Amino acid sequence: MAKKTIVPKKTPMPEQPAEERIHNYNEVPYGYTEEQAIAEAKRCIECAKPLCMAGCPVNINIPGFLKLIADGDFRGAVNLVKETNALPAITGRVCPQETQCEGVCTLCKKFEPVGVGRLERFVADWEAAQGALPVPPLPPPTGKKVAVVGSGPAGLTVAADLARLGHHVTIFEALHEAGGVLVYGIPEFRLPKAIVKREVEYVCSLGVKLVKDFVVGNAATVDELLEEFDAIFLGSGAGLPWFLGIPGENLGGVYSANEYLTRSNLMKAYRFPEYDTPIARGQRVITIGGGNVAMDAARTALRLGAKESIIVYRRSRDEMPARAEEIHHAEQEGIIFNLLTTPVALHGANGRVTEMECLKNELGEPDASGRRRPVAIKDSNFCIPTDIVVVAVGQSPSPLIPKTTPDLKVAKGGVVTVEEQTMKTSKKGVFAGGDVATGGATVILAMGQAKIASKAIDEYLKTGAW
Amino acid sequence: MYKILKKQVLSDLVTLMEVSAPQVTRKAQAGQFVIVRAYEESERIPLTIADFDRAAQSVTLVIQQVGKSTMQMCQMNEGDEFATVAGPLGHPTEIEKYGTVICIGGGVGIAPVYPIARALKEAGNHVISIIGARNQSLLFWEEKMRAVSDELIVTTDDGSYGRKALVTEPLKEILTARQDIKKVWAIGPAIMMKFVAATTKTFNVPTIVSLNTIMIDGTGMCGGCRVLTTDGAQFVCVDGPEFDAHRVDWDVMMSRMQFYRAEEQAAVEQWKHQCNLASAA
Numbered sequence: 001m002a003k004k005t006i007v008p009k010k011t012p013m014p015e016q017p018a019e020e021r022i023h024n025y026n027e028v029p030y031g032y033t034e035e036q037a038i039a040e041a042k043r044c045i046e047c048a049k050p051l052c053m054a055g056c057p058v059n060i061n062i063p064g065f066l067k068l069i070a071d072g073d074f075r076g077a078v079n080l081v082k083e084t085n086a087l088p089a090i091t092g093r094v095c096p097q098e099t100q101c102e103g104v105c106t107l108c109k110k111f112e113p114v115g116v117g118r119l120e121r122f123v124a125d126w127e128a129a130q131g132a133l134p135v136p137p138l139p140p141p142t143g144k145k146v147a148v149v150g151s152g153p154a155g156l157t158v159a160a161d162l163a164r165l166g167h168h169v170t171i172f173e174a175l176h177e178a179g180g181v182l183v184y185g186i187p188e189f190r191l192p193k194a195i196v197k198r199e200v201e202y203v204c205s206l207g208v209k210l211v212k213d214f215v216v217g218n219a220a221t222v223d224e225l226l227e228e229f230d231a232i233f234l235g236s237g238a239g240l241p242w243f244l245g246i247p248g249e250n251l252g253g254v255y256s257a258n259e260y261l262t263r264s265n266l267m268k269a270y271r272f273p274e275y276d277t278p279i280a281r282g283q284r285v286i287t288i289g290g291g292n293v294a295m296d297a298a299r300t301a302l303r304l305g306a307k308e309s310i311i312v313y314r315r316s317r318d319e320m321p322a323r324a325e326e327i328h329h330a331e332q333e334g335i336i337f338n339l340l341t342t343p344v345a346l347h348g349a350n351g352r353v354t355e356m357e358c359l360k361n362e363l364g365e366p367d368a369s370g371r372r373r374p375v376a377i378k379d380s381n382f383c384i385p386t387d388i389v390v391v392a393v394g395q396s397p398s399p400l401i402p403k404t405t406p407d408l409k410v411a412k413g414g415v416v417t418v419e420e421q422t423m424k425t426s427k428k429g430v431f432a433g434g435d436v437a438t439g440g441a442t443v444i445l446a447m448g449q450a451k452i453a454s455k456a457i458d459e460y461l462k463t464g465a466w
Numbered sequence: 467m468y469k470i471l472k473k474q475v476l477s478d479l480v481t482l483m484e485v486s487a488p489q490v491t492r493k494a495q496a497g498q499f500v501i502v503r504a505y506e507e508s509e510r511i512p513l514t515i516a517d518f519d520r521a522a523q524s525v526t527l528v529i530q531q532v533g534k535s536t537m538q539m540c541q542m543n544e545g546d547e548f549a550t551v552a553g554p555l556g557h558p559t560e561i562e563k564y565g566t567v568i569c570i571g572g573g574v575g576i577a578p579v580y581p582i583a584r585a586l587k588e589a590g591n592h593v594i595s596i597i598g599a600r601n602q603s604l605l606f607w608e609e610k611m612r613a614v615s616d617e618l619i620v621t622t623d624d625g626s627y628g629r630k631a632l633v634t635e636p637l638k639e640i641l642t643a644r645q646d647i648k649k650v651w652a653i654g655p656a657i658m659m660k661f662v663a664a665t666t667k668t669f670n671v672p673t674i675v676s677l678n679t680i681m682i683d684g685t686g687m688c689g690g691c692r693v694l695t696t697d698g699a700q701f702v703c704v705d706g707p708e709f710d711a712h713r714v715d716w717d718v719m720m721s722r723m724q725f726y727r728a729e730e731q732a733a734v735e736q737w738k739h740q741c742n743l744a745s746a747a
């Protein structure tokens with residue numbers, strides 16, 4: 001093969017300037033044009049042994065779809081991506097590509113990797129622009145009924161897969177809107193809700209029934225659902241927010257990230273009073289944490305009018321688990337990073353938070369996660385004045401379903417125990433996948449597990465063998 | 467969508483709605499609540515299930531006008547539909563035969579205390595009920611409460627009806643006069659529940675309150691509803707809504723409930739202004 005000339009840097013993706021976008025909720029990057037996409041796809045050096053595919057949790061045929069884009073065959077490219085990833089418009093926007101496909105790209109050794117995420121997004125958006133998708137021909141109904149609990153990426157994936165196999169699927173969703181974290185957590189400026197809506201509508205077009213406002217565990221237990229359904233998939237996510245347990249955490253103005261983001265995204269508090277749900281708008285907002293959730297909260301605070309939006313994180317920048325692009329965008333927008341800092345107390349007046357007391361840390365030995373452990377420096381206490389505090393330090397699965405399902409095994413942290421090859425739980429007929437089985441993870445891992453579960457559920461429905 | 471089957475104005479501020487909600491009635495029990503959203507743009511607000519009819523698949527909600535959302539709800543009519551009614555949420559009331567018990571309902575709290583009093587009576591308890599309101603025009607369900615109580619005391623703050631007193635006054639008298647009170651339930655404004663808790667504490671009588679903190683999801687996902695108790699922070703929507711009154715930090719709870727007062731007032735003002743414009747046009 002003729003050796004290609006290497007283009008060292010990614011084709012830049014146009015985006016809204018930082019000073020403008022902090023005053024609106026519109027999506028930050030605009031996406032590639034057809035010409036830009038073709039140019040970026042042509043950067044692929046077509047390795048004999050491509051590493052990118054193995055780096056992808058759902059093994060998208062990356063070299064294949066890049067080649068099709070380079071040849072201008074966008075329809076072919078999107079079809080190829082969709083063979084293994086049903087939600088490319090979403091994953092193209094939210095996957096941590098730098099630790100997956102792009103992180104292992106051969107170009108990475110010396111140059112910037114191929115912008116696989118941007119190209120994935122490009123083909124998905126290209127397809128959406130061609131008009132509504134035709135419903136694929138569905139096989140004759142099998143007569144089997146499956147209940148899917150939760151309409152996040154895991155639930156939507158299982159529902160679509162099983163509907164395409166002719167099973168009758170009903171999704172039960174606790175909230176009034178389908179999409180899970182994609183609608184209540186991830187903000188509009190990062191993932192437009194119209195995209196999520198389109199995907200949900202597509203899943204429903206396959207004959208999937210969506211029942212909203214239905215809290216499994218309360219409105220019906222898993223055992224009660226088993227009386228009516230042949231199998232159940234639990235895709236109920238990891239919705240229980242963690243707090244720090246420090247003094248002052250119950251003061252007014254102290255939010256979990258889930259609450260702050262749910263008010264803003266799901267309830268559209270950023271459009272108050274046009275929408276009725278209020279949200280506190282402070283001059284200064286401190287977000288605690290270093291993951292995607294923390295970046296989303298801190299950037300939301302700016303858009304709600306904060307003059308200063310500060311991130312307090314106990315380790316250093318290198319240990320921050322957020323996607324590289326989120327940290328980059330946050331920095332561009334002027335978020336202030338207070339690293340190696342641990343909050344120890346919140347102080348307030350008249351029931352409202354007014355300042356955060358912190359300790360300075362230094363990095364010690366690596367801990368179980370392999371990251372260097374933050375060690376507090378004695379007597380380094382200092383205070384940061386603030387109007388609002390958002391706690392974004394993690395979440396675990398809600399205990400509601402395990403509590404009402406006595407024979408469902410859960411491990412430490414409330415995570416539902418599953419067999420990894422099949423996503424079977426300890427309870428016959430019940431499968432689980434996504435954040436409920438991993439603890440807070442990623443959209444693509446949730447979908448990957450959902451794919452495994454779909455196969456195993458289909459098998460179980462056909463054979464009845466557990 | 468959840469159709470309003472029946473509407474009845476109970477007092478100047480309080481309206482009863484019977485709403486079709488088959489998903490809720492299948493399992494609803496006394497003490498549980500639902501999350502209701504009137505329109506697409508509305509807040510999600512918690513309302514206690516005041517009654518339910520499994521055959522008709524309807525729940526009875528009693529709504530007090532406190533902000534824009536509840537005012538809008540009370541303006542809706544039979545045949546209109548709520549955008550969301552999700553539930554039943556929270557734990558049901560623990561009903562047993564305790565002996566002699568007291569049920570206290572203050573203002574709109576009379577509605578949720580009614581099914582509890584009824585269940586306690588059916589379980590064979592001697593039920594003494596105390597219901598109270600600021601004035602006569604805010605009182606309702608006196609006869610319903612009488613029907614499920616062995617003794618009923620009615621109070622108003624201004625003396626416009628019944629005895630001129632706060633509910634804690636007859637409560638204290640009963641607790642002083644008789645030693646056989648096994649348990650007290652109190653539902654009403656936070657300040658009332660706080661003082662009931664203080665009163666029963668001195669007599670060491672176990673007391674259950676149903677808390678009405680600000681909620682969003684009602685499923686344990688946001689933590690916005692949390693209260694501080696002697697067991698640490700608890701989520702009202704999943705750990706409650708009923709709590710041991712003597713374990714609740716009332717001041718923290720009340721200050722959290724005040725948090726959006728300015729926003730709530732602004733929303734009401736703006737909405738009234740719009741209504742005026744609409745009626746003038």
Ligand SMILES: Cc1cc2nc3c(=O)[nH]c(=O)nc-3n(C[C@H](O)[C@H](O)[C@H](O)COP(=O)(O)OP(=O)(O)OC[C@H]3O[C@@H](n4cnc5c(N)ncnc54)[C@H](O)[C@@H]3O)c2cc1C
Pocket residue numbers: 094095096149150151152153154155172173174175178179180181182185186214215216217235236237238239261292293296323398400401433434435436440441442443444446
């Ligand atoms: C703010 C935020 C930002 C994130 N950013 C990223 C990112 O950039 N990239 C990335 O890959 N990942 C990100 N994640 C993580 C990612 O969103 C999750 O890993 C993913 O959504 C998990 O999918 P899921 O289907 O397992 O669960 P979820 O998306 O959590 O969906 C679960 C659904 O189940 C419903 N449910 C729960 N309990 C019940 C019940 N009892 N009955 C009925 N329904 C129920 C919930 O309401 C919810 O709709 C982010 C998460 C958050 C919170």
Ligand code: FES
Pocket residue numbers: 680681682683684685686687688689690691692701702703704
């Ligand atoms: S209302 Fe969100 S956790 Fe209780």
